[in-house]
Amino acid sequence: MVLDTCVLFPNYLRDTLLRLAEAELYEPLWSADILEELRRNISARLDPARAKQLVEAMAGAFPGSAVAGYAALVPAMTTRRTAMCWRRPFVVKRMPSSHSM
Numbered sequence: 001m002v003l004d005t006c007v008l009f010p011n012y013l014r015d016t017l018l019r020l021a022e023a024e025l026y027e028p029l030w031s032a033d034i035l036e037e038l039r040r041n042i043s044a045r046l047d048p049a050r051a052k053q054l055v056e057a058m059a060g061a062f063p064g065s066a067v068a069g070y071a072a073l074v075p076a077m078t079t080r081r082t083a084m085c086w087r088r089p090f091v092v093k094r095m096p097s098s099h100s101m
Contacts, residue, residue: 002029005037
C-alpha cells in the first residue's frame with residue numbers, strides 16, 4: 001500500500017501504520033518524493049535533524065518500500081484524490097525489478 005505524506009505526517013497514524021507493517025500485515029510503499037515531503041513538513045514543527053533522522057529510520061526499517069517509475073502517473077492524480085488519500089489509500093503491485101534483492 002502506498003503511504004502518502006498525509007498519512008505519514010500525523011504521529012499516531014504513522015506509528016500505527018508502521019507497527020502494522022512491522023507485523024507483516026501489509027507492505028508499506030513510498031517514494032523518495034513522499035519521504036522528502038514528510039521530512040520538510042516534520043521539520044516545520046521539529047528540529048530538522050530529528051526530522052531527517054525519523055525519515056532515515058523509516059527508510060532503514062523498510063528498505064524494500066521505495067518505489068520509482070511513477071512519474072508518468074502523476075498527471076492523472078487530481079487534487080481531490082490526493083486530498084482524500086487518507087480515506088482510501090490505493091494499492092499498487094510492485095513490478096519485479098531487474099535487480100535481484
